[in-house]
Structures are given as structure tokens and as C-alpha cells.
Amino acid sequence: MNTSCGMVHIILGGTFDPVHLGHLRMAQEMLNRFPEAQVSLMPAAYPPHRPTPGATTEQRIEMLNLVLETTPHLALDTRELEREEPSYSVVTLRHLRLEIGDNPLIFLMGTDAFAKLDSWYHWQELLDLCNILVVGRPSSELPQQGPVAELYQQQRVSKPEELAHFARGKIGFCEMPQLDISSTYIREQIKSGFSPRFLLPDVILDYIQRHGLYGYQAHSPKGN
Ligand SMILES: Nc1ncnc2c1ncn2[C@@H]1O[C@H](COP(=O)(O)OP(=O)(O)OP(=O)(O)O)[C@@H](O)[C@H]1O
Numbered sequence: 001m002n003t004s005c006g007m008v009h010i011i012l013g014g015t016f017d018p019v020h021l022g023h024l025r026m027a028q029e030m031l032n033r034f035p036e037a038q039v040s041l042m043p044a045a046y047p048p049h050r051p052t053p054g055a056t057t058e059q060r061i062e063m064l065n066l067v068l069e070t071t072p073h074l075a076l077d078t079r080e081l082e083r084e085e086p087s088y089s090v091v092t093l094r095h096l097r098l099e100i101g102d103n104p105l106i107f108l109m110g111t112d113a114f115a116k117l118d119s120w121y122h123w124q125e126l127l128d129l130c131n132i133l134v135v136g137r138p139s140s141e142l143p144q145q146g147p148v149a150e151l152y153q154q155q156r157v158s159k160p161e162e163l164a165h166f167a168r169g170k171i172g173f174c175e176m177p178q179l180d181i182s183s184t185y186i187r188e189q190i191k192s193g194f195s196p197r198f199l200l201p202d203v204i205l206d207y208i209q210r211h212g213l214y215g216y217q218a219h220s221p222k223g224n
Pocket residue numbers: 013014015016017021022023026108109110111112113135136137138179180181182183184185
């Protein structure tokens with residue numbers, strides 16, 4: 001549906017275990033490209049398709065709040081924490097859609113997540129509820145064949161900014177300087193006694209150290 005331009009809502013859903021500069025740069029790209037939009041980070045309480053996070057839900061939220069203290073234009077959407085069930089995006093988006101009416105809604109994800117979209121719960125309903133904006137991520141590409149590739153070909157817009165003119169139903173692709181950073185790599189570095197410094201905000205590294213997360217050893221000679 002082509003709408004008049006109401007408030008654009010952009011959501012980056014994730015596990016944020018922990019939040020890192022890849023996530024934050026994605027969010028900043030959105031603030032740059034859609035200056036009038038509300039951009040929110042939305043932590044999953046019980047992320048589908050993956051093991052239980054290494055940090056508790058409370059710790060993941062505390063880390064996100066630390067970031068938001070210095071990034072006032074970003075918001076935190078905690079609605080998935082209120083449901084005692086897997087954080088299926090389609091369920092969340094149904095709730096969000098009821099709240100925002102026909103305003104444009106954009107769900108942001110990396111190419112790795114988009115490539116597996118057809119494994120998501122009721123995935124074919126997603127575009128009835130939102131637009132999807134895919135961001136290039138190292139080591140993964142837009143799918144070239146299969147149902148997700150077909151959907152992309154049918155529903156794609158030529159420029160990400162066009163998504164602000166649709167309430168739902170469209171898919172954009174956005175290039176940004178690719179950052180080969182993942183929470184997995186950060187957790188692995190910490191577990192091995194190496195410092196993940198400069199892959200995530202210092203305030204998050206401090207938090208991880210104070211709480212001994214991800215196997216952090218206070219006296220590790222290589223940790224920092
Ligand atoms: N460096 C990055 N570049 C682009 N997209 C990213 C990047 N890091 C995360 N994303 C995207 O952000 C969303 C949330 O990611 P998530 O919180 O799972 O982080 P992750 O680094 O992929 O974590 P993990 O390594 O634990 O799987 C996903 O859509 C993912 O594709």
C-alpha cells in the first residue's frame with residue numbers, strides 16, 4: 001500500500017548478546033537515511049532458532065540501556081520481553097501494526113538473517129505487516145535462488161529511502177561500510193582470554209568485565 005508519509009518506524013530486532021558496533025552502525029545508518037524516523041533496538045526475550053543467550057535478559061537490557069544513554073536518538077523497544085514465549089517476529093509485528101496503524105514500518109536485518117527468512121514462523125505473513133530492509137553483512141549475500149530470492153525480486157524497491165512511502169510489503173537493500181563483527185566472535189574472544197576491545201563500545205566491555213560475562217577472567221593476561 002502506498003501511503004502518505006506518516007511517522008516511519010524502524011526496528012532492529014536482535015539477541016544483542018552483546019550489542020556491538022555492527023548493530024550500532026546499522027542503527028546510525030538508519031538515522032542518517034531516515035532522519036524523521038523512530039529507530040528502535042528490540043531485544044528478543046527468547047530468540048527463536050538459537051541457543052539460550054550467554055547473558056541474562058536483564059543483562060542484555062542493561063547493556064542496551066548503557067548504549068542508549070549516549071545515543072539519545074535511538075529508542076529501546078522491550079515489548080518482546082513481556083511475552084513468555086519464543087519471540088516470533090510475526091507476532092510482535094502484528095502487535096506493532098495495531099499500534100501504528102498505516103504508518104510505514106521497516107524491520108531491519110542483515111543478509112545472514114534475510115537468507116534464512118523462510119525458516120521463520122509464518123514467514124509469508126511478514127510482508128503483510130512490515131517492509132524489510134536488508135543490510136549487507138560480510139560472509140553472507142542476498143539469496144540468489146529459492147523462495148526468499150523470489151520474494152525479493154517481486155517486492156524490491158530500488159532505493160532504501162523508498163520504503164518510507166510504503167506501510168508494508170516492500171523489501172529494500174542497503175549498502176553500508178561492512179563491519180565483520182558478530183556477538184559470537186566477541187564471546188569467543190572473551191572466552192579465549194583475548195580482548196574484544198574496539199569491536200563494541202567501551203562501556204559494554206566494562207560491563208562484561210564487571211559482571212564476568214561470557215567466561216571473562218579478571219586476571220587473564222591477554223584480557224583488557
Ligand atoms: N556486523 C553486522 N552487519 C550487518 N548486520 C548485522 C551485523 N551484526 C548483526 N547484524 C544483524 O543484526 C540483527 C541482530 O543480530 P544479533 O543480535 O543476532 O547479532 P549477531 O552478531 O548476529 O549475533 P550472534 O553472533 O550471537 O549470532 C540480525 O538481523 C543480524 O543480521
